Amino acid sequence: MWGLRGRHALVTGASRGIGAAVAEALAQRGARLTLIAREEGELFRRVDLIRRATGAEVQGIPADLTDPPSAEGALDEACRRLGPVTILVNNVGFVSTAPFLETGPELWWRHLEGNLMTAYRCIRRLLPGMLAEGWGRIVNVASTAGLTGYPYASAYCAAKHALIGLTRSLALELARKGVTVNAVCPGFTDTDLLRRAAGEVARRTGRGEEEVLGIYASRNPQGRLVRPEEVAWAVVWLCSEEAAPVNGQSIVVAGGEVLAG
Numbered sequence: 001m002w003g004l005r006g007r008h009a010l011v012t013g014a015s016r017g018i019g020a021a022v023a024e025a026l027a028q029r030g031a032r033l034t035l036i037a038r039e040e041g042e043l044f045r046r047v048d049l050i051r052r053a054t055g056a057e058v059q060g061i062p063a064d065l066t067d068p069p070s071a072e073g074a075l076d077e078a079c080r081r082l083g084p085v086t087i088l089v090n091n092v093g094f095v096s097t098a099p100f101l102e103t104g105p106e107l108w109w110r111h112l113e114g115n116l117m118t119a120y121r122c123i124r125r126l127l128p129g130m131l132a133e134g135w136g137r138i139v140n141v142a143s144t145a146g147l148t149g150y151p152y153a154s155a156y157c158a159a160k161h162a163l164i165g166l167t168r169s170l171a172l173e174l175a176r177k178g179v180t181v182n183a184v185c186p187g188f189t190d191t192d193l194l195r196r197a198a199g200e201v202a203r204r205t206g207r208g209e210e211e212v213l214g215i216y217a218s219r220n221p222q223g224r225l226v227r228p229e230e231v232a233w234a235v236v237w238l239c240s241e242e243a244a245p246v247n248g249q250s251i252v253v254a255g256g257e258v259l260a261g
Helices: 017-028 039-055 067-080 105-135 155-171 192-205 209-219 230-240
Strands: 010-014 034-036 059-061 088-090 136-141 179-186 250-253
Touching: 010 017, 010 067, 010 105, 017 034, 017 039, 017 088, 017 136, 017 230, 034 039, 034 067, 039 059, 039 250, 067 105, 088 105, 088 230, 105 136, 105 155, 105 179, 105 250, 136 155, 136 230, 155 179, 179 230, 192 209, 230 250
Parallel strands: 010 034, 010 088, 034 059, 088 136, 136 179, 179 250
Antiparallel strands: none
16 A cells, blocks of 8 residues: 555655655655755765665755755756656755744745745646646645744744645645645654754753753643654655545644644
């Protein structure tokens, strides 16, 4: 089940955390992979690890997806090397916590670039190939912050809400064209991104970083941080043939933190 043999999957933000876990899980299901990340050394180490662990065909393309020319060149190169991308996992993310009145325009736009515009650019560039194939899966890695609010994270919440809005709208537009568009919404997940955010909060509040991480874990009714691989298997399912009728959904991976009222 969930076989993806031969499908060309492109994962952004793939050198660590959720992106790395998603890439390995897709490789285990037979996908051919393009991994994109900014840090070249970490990216190629991840490519080598996944290739050795799974035997999959994996390539890495360093690029800054917040820079339009860099993004365009990387996406075109991915398709030249391995053919049309039919699975796209938008996992690039950026978060910096600050009170709203300390969130100036530059920081606000960095959140929109890092969490929304990168996904927009990838979808715009790769969707024509999916439509030509008559099959595609787009999965946007959003967050529970796209479904609810958190203090000191107004820019991040706004960007992730926008990403979910894009997911829902595009899902309806493509519903009869063989392409599904969904989001996964992890809760507090044990990644470098979360630990950097915890460090910022610790510096602002005088708490220890581990204490802040404990507060994050307490938001999960299961009393723990989510693991990247748990998010990854939700993504893999959404990419599968078996999930074909699932479209426009925001799958929460948070131990019950966000429930419909």
